[in-house]
Amino acid sequence: MLRLEKTKESSYDIISLHGEVDASNSVELDEVIKELIDSGSKMILVDGSKLEYISSAGLGVFMSYLEDFQDQDIRFKISNLSPKVFEVFKILGLDQLIPIYSTKSEALAN
Amino acid sequence: MKHRLNISCQTSALSELRSFLKKSLQNYSLSEIDRHQVTLAVEEVCANLIIHSHGCNPQEIINLEIKDSPEKIIFEISDQGEAFNMLDYETPDLKKVILDKRKGGLGIILVKKIMDEIEFESNNGTNTCRLIKWFRS
Numbered sequence: 001m002l003r004l005e006k007t008k009e010s011s012y013d014i015i016s017l018h019g020e021v022d023a024s025n026s027v028e029l030d031e032v033i034k035e036l037i038d039s040g041s042k043m044i045l046v047d048g049s050k051l052e053y054i055s056s057a058g059l060g061v062f063m064s065y066l067e068d069f070q071d072q073d074i075r076f077k078i079s080n081l082s083p084k085v086f087e088v089f090k091i092l093g094l095d096q097l098i099p100i101y102s103t104k105s106e107a108l109a110n
Numbered sequence: 111m112k113h114r115l116n117i118s119c120q121t122s123a124l125s126e127l128r129s130f131l132k133k134s135l136q137n138y139s140l141s142e143i144d145r146h147q148v149t150l151a152v153e154e155v156c157a158n159l160i161i162h163s164h165g166c167n168p169q170e171i172i173n174l175e176i177k178d179s180p181e182k183i184i185f186e187i188s189d190q191g192e193a194f195n196m197l198d199y200e201t202p203d204l205k206k207v208i209l210d211k212r213k214g215g216l217g218i219i220l221v222k223k224i225m226d227e228i229e230f231e232s233n234n235g236t237n238t239c240r241l242i243k244w245f246r247s
Binding site for chain 1: 121122124125128142143146147150153154157160161204207208209215216217219220223224
């Protein structure tokens with residue numbers, strides 16, 4: 001089960017992920033990010049505090065937008081990943097490609 | 111101890127697979143991180159089969175069997191779909207994945223990095239992929 005929540009905080013569009021992202025629902029994550037890009041958002045933060053699991057289907061969504069973020073000058077960050085989810089980002093080297101912060105306030109301040 | 115699961119070829123079966131793995135793995139001496147990662151690796155192989163070899167046809171089935179010995183745990187995934195030997199698949203370069211805006215290919219990188227050994231065989235229309243993780247003392 002995945003629930004996505006969109007909020008706004010200090011000029012960041014925040015996507016909070018609740019539950020598990022896999023091949024059955026990664027399209028929902030894709031749509032939310034695409035909507036934000038299309039609406040001209042320049043600062044996007046993914047809050048992973050309630051994210052219990054993410055497979056390559058979800059990680060691939062982030063990867064597929066990295067170029068767009070760069071081309072369109074969009075600041076994209078992730079925060080609050082649990083240690084086991086963060087390990088998966090590290091296996092793929094995604095921690096070198098996406099700024100990942102341990103807390104939301106740290107991500108918003110930087 | 112042996113555990114078996116028949117997985118219907120639809121992506122909605124993946125959460126059931128994770129619940130099965132969670133239950134089956136609870137008595138093994140794996141760290142929480144290892145438990146999480148082998149679950150991911152098994153799911154990645156099954157998701158690939160469901161989507162690419164079986165075209166998400168829920169009438170078709172993948173079999174998962176978990177076996178163990180004192181030094182390792184073996185996840186045996188077998189099916190009768192189109193054979194896909196990930197050992198022959200050249201894992202894509204991460205930079206290329208980004209440039210091509212590809213959403214696939216990452217799963218196999220994860221499986222190869224997480225598992226200690228991978229075996230594949232195809233016999234009389236049945237494909238068997240074995241994912242092996244050694245217990246660390």
